[in-house]
Structures are given as structure tokens and as C-alpha cells.
Amino acid sequence: MVGEGNISFTKSLLALPTAQITHMTATTFEKERNLANEAVENANILKQAGAFVMHGVDATKLDKSFKPHEFDTIIFQFPNVGSRDAKHGHNPNHVMIRKFLRSAAAYLKPSGKIMVSVVDSPHYEGAFQFEEAAEFAGYETPETYPFDPSMFSGYSHTNTNDDESALDEHNKFLTWVFRLKE
């Protein structure tokens, strides 16, 4: 898990035996000293359950933190750079997702997948442009399926810059699934 914010999504997976997860690594972009209390508490719960927790991990620069081909699945829930300033003429979230997909490719097992959940709306689709990002980074055209946060007990999503939640303002979400081209 990258960009985990308050780490509540990873914690919710612990309580989901049907997910059949045997090893988990939760990472936050924020450094440990900048974590909110809730994130610290959730990190401790995860560590006690045997998961790895790391902080200060940039999803666009995974080479700094991991060994190649380590993961079956890499998940980024509701990525958001928290800025609207264009980068090289592109939406900054599109640029971040492109760099994340390119960086993550080396850390997936050969049949592994990347899952990214976002609000299901033309605005978000226009901001992220997932199909173009997949093509750029060497993935097949991504598949999507509905994401239902209510299936993840204890998941309390927060925004990048404040305590509000996009999940309160929207009611349709999608998970985009990316697999590397053969």
C-alpha cells in the first residue's frame, strides 16, 4: 500500500479474511514525525499483526525503498498530490500517476497488478487520464470495477490537505487495475 494517509485502509484489510493476504507493507508519504495520532495508532496495530510499516515513501520513487519484483499487488487508494498547479502542461495528478506506474513496474511480480481507487466522475477521469498513463508506463489498457468503501470496515479516508473526505462528497468510486504488458 502506498500513500496510505491515516493507514486505515490497510488496517481494514486485516479484518477481511476473504482477502487472503499473508504479507502486507503499508507506506505513508508523510515522514513519521508528521503523522497524525490516528496514523500512529493504526501503524502500531499493523506492526503488532506482523505487517511492515514504512514512512516517507514516495510512490513515484519506489527504488529508494524496495527490492525488485517484491509484490503481487501494489495499491494506491485515492491518490492526490493536493495541488492544482500544472506540471509540464499536465494535471499534477496525471503526472504523479504516470511516475508511480513507471516506478512500480519494477516492484511487481511478473503477473502482479496495481490497483488505484478514485472517485468515479468525468472530472477525476480527466484529471488522472489513467489510460494514457498506462500506455506511457508500459501497462495494458486498465480494467475498472466499482469500489465500495462500505465493504472495508474502519476505513476512514481523509484528503491530502485537510480532514475532509472525498468519500463523503461522492457516492461512486472506481478501482482501476493495471497489469504490465507481456
Ligand SMILES: C[S@@+](CC[C@H](N)C(=O)[O-])C[C@H]1O[C@@H](n2cnc3c(N)ncnc32)[C@H](O)[C@@H]1O
Ligand atoms: C486523498 S489522500 C488518500 C489517503 C489514503 N490513501 C486514503 O485512501 O485515505 C491522498 C494521499 O496521497 C499521498 N501522496 C501524495 N503524493 C504522493 C506520493 N508522491 N507518493 C505517495 N503518496 C503520495 C498523500 O500524502 C495523501 O495521503
